[in-house]
Amino acid sequence: MRWRYLALRVEAEDMFTSKELMDTIWGSVSKLYGEYGASRTGLALIDYDVEEKFVIIRATHTSLENVRTAIASITKIGNKPAAIHLLAVSGTIKALLKKTRH
Amino acid sequence: MKRIFADLHLCLNLRELEQTAHIIRKTSQLGYRLIAVPFLSNVPEEKLAQLQSLCNEVDVDFASRIDLKPKTPKELLNSLRNFRRRFEIVAVMCDSKSVARQAAKDRRVDLLNFPSIDFRKRFFDKAEAELASKSFVSLEIDLKPLLIMEGPVRTRLLSYLRREAAIAQEFHVPFVLSSGVSEELLLRKPRELASLASLFDLDASSAIKAVSENPVAIVRRNREKLDSRFVAPGIRVIRRGKDCEEM
Numbered sequence: 001m002r003w004r005y006l007a008l009r010v011e012a013e014d015m016f017t018s019k020e021l022m023d024t025i026w027g028s029v030s031k032l033y034g035e036y037g038a039s040r041t042g043l044a045l046i047d048y049d050v051e052e053k054f055v056i057i058r059a060t061h062t063s064l065e066n067v068r069t070a071i072a073s074i075t076k077i078g079n080k081p082a083a084i085h086l087l088a089v090s091g092t093i094k095a096l097l098k099k100t101r102h
Numbered sequence: 103m104k105r106i107f108a109d110l111h112l113c114l115n116l117r118e119l120e121q122t123a124h125i126i127r128k129t130s131q132l133g134y135r136l137i138a139v140p141f142l143s144n145v146p147e148e149k150l151a152q153l154q155s156l157c158n159e160v161d162v163d164f165a166s167r168i169d170l171k172p173k174t175p176k177e178l179l180n181s182l183r184n185f186r187r188r189f190e191i192v193a194v195m196c197d198s199k200s201v202a203r204q205a206a207k208d209r210r211v212d213l214l215n216f217p218s219i220d221f222r223k224r225f226f227d228k229a230e231a232e233l234a235s236k237s238f239v240s241l242e243i244d245l246k247p248l249l250i251m252e253g254p255v256r257t258r259l260l261s262y263l264r265r266e267a268a269i270a271q272e273f274h275v276p277f278v279l280s281s282g283v284s285e286e287l288l289l290r291k292p293r294e295l296a297s298l299a300s301l302f303d304l305d306a307s308s309a310i311k312a313v314s315e316n317p318v319a320i321v322r323r324n325r326e327k328l329d330s331r332f333v334a335p336g337i338r339v340i341r342r343g344k345d346c347e348e349m
Contacts, residue, residue, distance in 0.1 A: 072294035076250050083287045
């Protein structure tokens with residue numbers, strides 16, 4: 001299985017737990033592509049810096065475009081207004097951190 | 103050459119200057135280099151200049167836009183006569199079939215926009231596309247409704263957009279993807295807007311064009327036409343006065 005690592009930035013006034021964040025991403029993927037489509041994404045949280053609102057998630061390379069679209073369609077996290085922007089995508093965490101200079 | 107990304111439909115509340123400045127800064131951070139803001143027909147010149155300077159501060163090009171909402175084709179023609187030379191972009195919000203048809207065949211119109219909630223008023227069919235393709239009118243799709251709608255309404259909107267996108271591609275009608283948003287948290291990066299278009303089966307390269315090349319081409323073309331040296335497409339005055347040689 002080939003993975004893609006995605007660096008994300010959460011924009012919101014409030015802070016969110018990693019569970020709230022991942023539930024929102026899973027929910028958005030399920031809404032747009034159904035449970036079958038969501039199950040093929042292999043989504044997993046790799047790292048979440050709550051202070052900096054910086055997130056790294058993992059998805060299968062075949063589902064990258066679907067995950068990208070689902071993330072762009074998020075407008076709320078746990079009923080609070082928020083946006084999630086994709087900063088970079090890479091095949092390894094090392095290269096991803098280099099791209100985002102984190 | 104670096105791609106220029108544009109959002110031709112940024113709905114700003116011009117009375118709230120601080121919020122406006124904040125949103126403009128945000129568009130710059132997200133990677134846009136050209137934005138257009140719809141104005142009322144009687145907008146004072148100072149307001150335009152103010153917005154222009156806000157955009158200059160963050161290195162964003164600014165284009166003025168008017169959204170015409172005529173009730174009849176005759177009203178549309180009158181509005182075009184009055185406002186075409188005052189604004190860089192003219193969009194028509196098509197509320198009736200007759201207005202949509204008139205707008206699609208008029209070269210002075212840049213963008214056709216259809217209501218997202220009232221599906222019966224989405225008149226972009228093959229006849230409309232054929233007219234639009236002959237007069238270089240583009241189809242504008244605001245992506246705000248896709249972000250704020252949920253459930254069956256969004257599903258239905260996606261189904262309409264898919265049909266319209268296919269028709270537009272069949273008749274080579276250019277697309278423009280715009281945000282149509284007024285709140286900062288609904289702003290998306292250009293590539294994120296493009297990825298949302300995959301929901302109605304627009305391929306990636308067409309979607310990227312719809313947030314870069316297509317909107318930029320409209321603004322360039324209109325600026326050339328509004329230039330005092332413009333005579334006709336491809337013909338412009340390059341020198342005036344006594345130093346011009348007589349034939």
